[in-house]
Amino acid sequence: METKEFNKTNKKLSVIGVGTWELSSNREDNIKAIKYAIDNGVNFIDTAEMYNTEDIVGEAIKGYEREKLFIASKVWPTHFKYEDVIKACEASLKKIGTDYLDLYQLHWPNKSVPIKETMQAMEKLAEEGKIKNIGISNFSLDEMKEAQSVMSKYEIASNQVEYSIVTRDIEKTGVFDYCKENKIAVIAYSPLSHGKIFNNKELLADISKISGKYGKTPAQVALSWLVHRDNTFPIPKASNPAHMKEDIGAAGMKLAKEDIDFLSGLESKYYTEPIAKQHKKNEDKVNNYNFKEEKIN
Numbered sequence: 002m003e004t005k006e007f008n009k010t011n012k013k014l015s016v017i018g019v020g021t022w023e024l025s026s027n028r029e030d031n032i033k034a035i036k037y038a039i040d041n042g043v044n045f046i047d048t049a050e051m052y053n054t055e056d057i058v059g060e061a062i063k064g065y066e067r068e069k070l071f072i073a074s075k076v077w078p079t080h081f082k083y084e085d086v087i088k089a090c091e092a093s094l095k096k097i098g099t100d101y102l103d104l105y106q107l108h109w110p111n112k113s114v115p116i117k118e119t120m121q122a123m124e125k126l127a128e129e130g131k132i133k134n135i136g137i138s139n140f141s142l143d144e145m146k147e148a149q150s151v152m153s154k155y156e157i158a159s160n161q162v163e164y165s166i167v168t169r170d171i172e173k174t175g176v177f178d179y180c181k182e183n184k185i186a187v188i189a190y191s192p193l194s195h196g197k198i199f200n201n202k203e204l205l206a207d208i209s210k211i212s213g214k215y216g217k218t219p220a221q222v223a224l225s226w227l228v229h230r231d232n233t234f235p236i237p238k239a240s241n242p243a244h245m246k247e248d249i250g251a252a253g254m255k256l257a258k259e260d261i262d263f264l265s266g267l268e269s270k271y272y273t274e275p276i277a278k279q280h281k282k283n284e285d286k287v288n289n290y291n292f293k294e295e296k297i298n
């Protein structure tokens with residue numbers, strides 16, 4: 002499996018990671034899919050306390066050498082007070098069945114808790130060895146800078162943001178360039194546009210013009226386009242081994258420059274608003290979300 006260095010660590014991560022939000026209800030298939038990925042060289046698995054999939058990840062990774070894996074989870078904004086961050090992390094460790102997380106991320110910004118308080122808790126967890134890297138998710142450029150400025154000892158390792166062939170807002174807001182300049186990894190979520198690329202026949206036909214040349218599928222080419230971006234790690238979600246097999250088959254491709262240019266041109270035709278934009282409009286609801294309400298990611 003092709004790997005890339007995860008900035009600021011000496012870890013080499015598989016260029017395709019595994020996302021686990023909204024897995025299908027077939028738990029056995031979900032576990033088989035994650036195991037299939039690991040057996041085929043994937044070492045990067047992303048979950049979150051809010052997904053209710055930490056136990057599935059825990060079950061899937063049982064029996065594999067822990068230090069060969071890179072396990073990421075996230076704390077939800079309702080748990081951003083100091084003691085709550087510590088407790089949420091401990092609960093995640095327990096559900097996953099591990100002593101440490103390779104990456105612990107703030108899932109969404111939360112203006113109602115001072116970021117310094119939250120970051121102090123993240124640094125405490127890092128000092129204690131419970132987390133190896135501190136990450137953020139859905140943070141804007143200013144929010145990233147602020148989060149870094151209140152940290153005393155550690156640096157932000159990654160920002161997990163929506164990024165796909167049809168959603169490239171992070172390139173326009175300065176987030177992508179800032180991450181690159183500061184060696185902050187971009188973890189690309191919803192890299193298949195939350196499945197929307199499969200529903201758009203014209204888009205699929207356009208991507209197929211390229212995928213056909215390489216004997217690959219449109220999903221593989223859409224993921225490979227992200228793998229070709231500097232500093233970027235896509236984490237598609239696949240609920241079953243067949244989807245997983247296809248998705249991880251995106252690793253190792255080398256796209257020609259003219260094909261990358263063609264694919265880069267598709268966003269202007271098929272732009273899809275990021276999920277986060279709708280949630281930003283609804284930020285209070287996101288930050289007050291309690292785990293019994295409808296899911297908001």
Ligand SMILES: NC(=O)c1ccc[n+]([C@@H]2O[C@H](COP(=O)([O-])OP(=O)(O)OC[C@H]3O[C@@H](n4cnc5c(N)ncnc54)[C@H](OP(=O)(O)O)[C@@H]3O)[C@@H](O)[C@H]2O)c1
Nearest residue numbers: 020021022190191192193194195196237238239240244247
């Ligand atoms: N930090 C955040 O706020 C945030 C927000 C959103 C997502 N994420 C992370 O990013 C991960 C991926 O994003 P996502 O789940 O939103 O969307 P995604 O990976 O872009 O798309 C997932 C959808 O595509 C389908 N799919 C995957 N591979 C396929 C294939 N080869 N052929 C046909 N269909 C395929 C999946 O179906 P099946 O389920 O049937 O396989 C699912 O419906 C999440 O699981 C989560 O870990 C993070």
